[in-house]
Amino acid sequence: MAMEGQHIFTLNTSWNGDRNASGEITCGNLKTVVSIPEEMGGPGLGTNPDEMLLGAAATCYLISLATMLDLSKVKAKLHLHSEGIVEVEKSTFTYKKIIHHIKIVLENYNEKHIRIANRLALKAEQTCMISKALKGNVEIVVNCSIVES
Template identity: 50%
Template sequence: MEKHSFQLSLDWKGPRTGVGQLETKTLKTQVSVPSELKGPGIGTNPEEMLLAAAATCYTATLAAMLGFNKIEQVALTVKSEAIVAVAQSGALTYEKIIHRPHIVLAAGTIERTLSLVERIAKKAETACMISKALAGNVELELDIKITLAE
């Protein structure tokens, strides 16, 4: 089995309301607790980064699966949303991720292809590595939109 290692460095200054400098091989950004959670809201935050990981993985998996099935999309856009609950105690729970893929297919695509694309969009969610890692801890939801190009 082939294995890969991904690494990052995070230099944090201050308490919970501090700011960190995160660096990976290809990404450099500031991170902090978001303002919605009473943080400074500087740079990105863990909530957005988890959402970004889930959305990127889902989108790449969906695109790959469409390609494997020789379905060419004219456009593929995914908008994603995370729901984070804050208990009165202040404890946070990452409750749900909702992906809203919009797949645009070539004009004249036949009806059975539309059905196949919907099944592929659903399967991509369970095939994605990040979704598998979140399974049982974070609810995953899809709101699929498939249209034909004009």
């Protein structure tokens, strides 16, 4: 059921020192340590903004697709593997691309459900709130495979 109005999410954070230190974030049910990833010269403690952005994009896509399949009466299990591509040029890091590899396991494996699942796999990425927020800045690609349960 859709709810009208505005939704406000809040995040509280603290940082415990220099660039090689760590911090903590609390946001609703999420509570974790954050730091610069090892790949970017940091300590690699807890998670980091790059992983959180990938997690936000992946979970938003997955929930959007599950909702669309449910509304279309297509019963499926979903398995998602996502990759975030960050390019480094002259010490500048740029989040360039997210690739979602979605595997849709159909309960009723027939031509109609295959067609619907393929269409919705792409539509879910276009309608996901996080994908919309990233549009024009981060390319998002969907690779879909559909199999029988």
